[in-house]
Structure formats: C-alpha cells, structure tokens
Amino acid sequence: MKPLCLAVVGFGRVGRVCAELISLSHDLSLAAIVRRAASAGGKLPEPLQHIPVTTHIGQAKDVDAALICVPTNAVAETASQILEHGIPIVDSATLHGDALHAHKDAIHKLALRHKAPAIVGAGWDPGALSMFRSWFALLTPGGLTETRHHTGSSLRHTTMARTVTGVKDALCAEVRAADGNFQRYVYVELEKGADPDKITQAIRADPLFLGEDTQVFPVESLAALEQEGRGVVLDRRGLPGRLGHQHLLLEARFEESVLTARVMLAAARALPGFEPGAYSLADIPLSALWGERADKAERDWL
C-alpha cells in the first residue's frame, strides 16, 4: 500500500517528534516540514536532512494530510490556510470543554467548505487521556473523577521502604484519593530474584504504613522514573450502592510531546476514511486509528 504522505507544520517539541516517528514508520512518509520564514533556514537533525522545508503549505508537493504543530493560539489560522488547499489536517490544540467544542465547530465549517476532513484535539490531553476519562465516566455513572498531575514524595516513607530486604531503591509518593484520604504509592527497584509479593506485604506491614492505603509498584529503574517528563493519576470512584463499589485508576508517567505525536500520527492514519468535516477522537472508531494494523490490533487487544 502507498504510504500516507504527511507534512509537519511547525518544528517545535511536538513537530520534531512527529517528524521523527513518521520517518521511522512503514506506512507514513514525510513529504515536507513547513516552518516560519525566520526558522526555515535552520538545519534539520541528521535523519531529516533530505526532507524539503517550505514556508507555506502550498509549496509542499504530494501532501495527503498535514499535522499542525504550531502554538495553540496559531492553530485556527494555520488550519484555515491548509484547509484552503483542500488538505486534510490533524491538530492537538490544548483546548478543553467549551473552547474545544467552539474550535471544532469553526474547523467543521471550514472543512465542509474546502471538502476535507479534520481531526481536532488529537494529542495526549486533550486526546488519549480524554478518552480514558470518558470511558471511566461511562463505566461509573454519577461517580467522582479526580485528576492529579503532581505527586509529592515522602522522605520518611521512602527511607523505610529502602530498608526492606530485596529492595534496591525506593520512592514513596503521597497522593490524595477521591474520598480525600491519602494513598501511598511506593515505587520499588528490586534486587535480582526478590519476590514482589513478599516485599509488598513487608512494606504494608510496617507501622509507618499500617492503616494507610498503600500501593506498591515494582519498576525497572527508579532513576529513569524520576527523569521522566510528567505524570498523572486519574482516579475514578463509582457511587457506592447495591451493585458494589467500582474504583478505576490510571497512573501514567510520560513525555507529553511523544504521546501527543503518537496520537497525531494515529489520527492521520484514520483521515482517509472520513468525509469532509471536523472530528474529535470521540468520533473515531479505535480500529481506524490503527490504520493498516487494525485487524491485528483487534485480534491482539479485544
């Protein structure tokens, strides 16, 4: 199958990762990088040096779709310029709620006029995290969602966890659960052959942790975990009732521009199946985001 030819518009954090991921993929190819005139003379990193750089989407050749990676306040104008050429677009503009809805409406009108599909808000948040939030709410109607972007670490608890036999290193974070109570998240790097269950029991049995909700997570490398860009805990508690109490928890540590770029590429793969108009991730079947790997993904993950 012919690869989908993409232009990356704006070569900042997200644009760079998009370009790199496209160049590593088998089903996508990088047709051009579109930059402002002030930056267009700059040298591209090694694997991208053969890629044409233009200052206007109209100068780029053979573009099936464009990934808009410019600052949020420039997305609407850039989208309008690209759609005028009938080129489908993907953006990940960091807009939420009513603002995202208004953006989608405005892009929808342009997309209809220029007869091209557009996918908006396709990043991490908004984007994939919004989908997790939405699924959590669908599964626990009337419940309470809490999103925490930072976790504070507790030195005393970290020190205790490091003394447990089999633990090479530990990091203990305090997080406030939806009901207002504290939870302890203990990340442990284990000695070779150490039993994670025994270590979890030993940590939970220590007087410092007794009576507290303590979750223990073995990790490969604490140093790597601490260096990672960002983290989020999405905590959803259903209403207690006759059908039991559902508690859903997503914990993620990630580099936001990498996850955003991955979602933008997935959205681009879905574009060819869509009629003109604007769509958000909620409008797109998951199988379309997998592109040519849809059948395999269905067998592997459903």
Ligand SMILES: NC(=O)c1ccc[n+]([C@@H]2O[C@H](COP(=O)([O-])OP(=O)(O)OC[C@H]3O[C@@H](n4cnc5c(N)ncnc54)[C@H](OP(=O)(O)O)[C@@H]3O)[C@@H](O)[C@H]2O)c1
């Ligand atoms: N949904 C999510 O989770 C998520 C997460 C992160 C970012 N984003 C979105 O991704 C987009 C890019 O973010 P980023 O972190 O990569 O930003 P960035 O590092 O600031 O890069 C933006 C790039 O756009 C170009 N640019 C700068 N000012 C411009 C202007 N006024 N008009 C047109 N182009 C301009 C520049 O590239 P050149 O020098 O090559 O022209 C700049 O490097 C934003 O829309 C942001 O909201 C979404």
